[in-house]
Amino acid sequence: MKTQNIPKATIKRLAVYIQVLSGLKRDGVEVISSEKLARACSVNPSQIRKDLAYFGEFGVRGVGYYVHELISSIKHSLGVDRVWGCALVGVGNLGRALLRHKEFALRGFSIRAAFDCDPYKIGEIVSGLEVVCTRQLKGRVDEFGLEVGIITTPPERAQRAANYLVDGGIKGIVNFAQARIQVPKEVTVEYVDFTHHFYSVAFNISSAD
Template sequence: MTPPKSENIPRATIQRLSIYLQVLETFQRDGIEVTSSEPLAKACDVNASQIRKDLTYFGEFGVRGVGYSVKGLIQSIRESLGINVEWNCVLVGVGNLGKALLSHREFSQHGFNIVGAFDCDPFKIGEEISGLEVVCTRRLKEQVANQNVSIGIITTPPERAQRAANYLVEAGIKGILNYAPARIVVPEGFFVEYVDFFHQLYSLAFNISDRQRS
């Protein structure tokens, strides 16, 4: 794999790579072995030149006049995103959403292994969910000390999200995926991504309303 040509790869490019990967995996399941930027662009709802530009950040792909090997491009994108290896994760907040995520097989199938579940509710501590015992959040640091955990998933109520993030930071977990509808603050060198259902619902509501007004 040729290393990236720039250290300042746009965030939007990284986000689009995940879409390309999702579509390519669908192509692979459908038995498609070779594709070009045009059908890939159509399936991803972008233009073909954008796909070619995004891929050039990470090296040279495809053969002119032939196209891309679907299997090869999947492998290359996975390497570019750093998901060609497995990642250990922990989850904080074992409510309804947390329980659903713990039982979601797609995590492990994509290389993200949830190895710990934590909550501060004494009625939940000790409960077993999807093979994991729920442990008190105060014990997070000692529990993950030797598990090589890199990612923490927050599914707490919004008012407890910052406290959950503080525990994850204290444990040295550098990446946080926050499902709670609240913004959190972490030190420099730590990374936060948000899964905001309401943001998507607001966008849908606006698009529908805007179409009805026009």
């Protein structure tokens, strides 16, 4: 095990491993080798072993990895073996969809508060959660245990949403808005952009001879 700075690509792959391992577990598979797991994930077997080596030794030589145990180990390594409280800012179409999306809670990301600056939306109940004025955000961070911010505003309001989150002491933001945001360097921002995937597919189709 090494305490280097871990590549972002590794984190991304670990998420894939969890996904595939969870599927294997559903199918009753108890042990798997890096080679078979690699095939299912479309990566190189060494890659998997190396990725895991950043965090510890989880396998048994000559045997492989115990599926259930490995899932737990990876989740623990990533810090997702607990529930994270999330604050959503921007109750538009996308925001509503995320509030209703059950998958997040299942994976340990519990949306506990929804904020919007539109007076017509404030007070509305979406998926059992009351929409609150964004100005109230700071005051609810501790009360609701909000740790991660989710921005689902239109692009022009993304920066303001980010400011509210940062001001509230939030240290991690997942930004679904179509805009870059500026935050202090101690705050982590992840940009979610579906269109990039579409562009990638379009490019690949286009450039196939």
